[in-house]
Amino acid sequence: MxxxxxxxxxxxxxxxxxxxxxxxxxxxxxxxxxxxxxxxxxxxxxxxxxxxxxxxxEKFIPTVENKTQVERLCPKCGAKKMTYTTWQTRSADEGMTVFFTCTQCGQRDIEYS
Structure with a gap:
């Protein structure tokens, strides 16, 4: 754009x-x-x-290389590896929100810890 x-x-x-x-x-x-x-x-x-x-x-370039990978099953394609990022989306006394991205299909998943 x-x-x-x-x-x-x-x-x-x-x-x-x-x-x-x-x-x-x-x-x-x-x-x-x-x-x-x-x-x-x-x-x-x-x-x-x-x-x-x-x-x-404005250009969005999704990348998943050089990120930490964990063993997590992708809910969309069944791949066994996902990368993750953490953000503090709630108050400081609550856990981090973990955003996972599938290394194969790019599907995103969220875990509230």
């Missing part, structure tokens, strides 16, 4: 903008005269920003 943003002369940018010098995300909101890049320190004036255009490319 590709998204192009061009601004009209009376708009103040509110979408994610990136510094053309260092690539860092610029702060958005109501800027009076300038937007300051927190990373490289460059000050972008609103007229400068309005003359720029941004193109965003």
């Amino acid at each position: 590709e998204i192009n943003f061009l601004m009209d002369s009376d708009q103040v940018p509110t979408f994610p903008m990136f510094c053309k010098l260092c690539g860092a995300m610029l702060p958005t909101g109501k800027a009076l005269e300038v937007v300051n890049c927190y990373n490289c320190g460059h000050n972008w004036t609103i007229p400068e920003i309005k003359q720029l255009s941004w193109t965003y490319n």
Whole structure:
């Protein structure tokens, strides 16, 4: 998916903008005269920003190589190996949520521990 943003002369940018010098995300909101890049320190004036255009490319590339594999039966294809990732999706005093991905078919499974 590709998204192009061009601004009209009376708009103040509110979408994610990136510094053309260092690539860092610029702060958005109501800027009076300038937007300051927190990373490289460059000050972008609103007229400068309005003359720029941004193109965003979104690409999802699923990978399962180089991840820890465990013996777990895939509920979809019956494969015996799955990779896993853990996230703390609930409060800190509760267990981690484990997300499994089948190494053969990509089926996902969740375990609340």
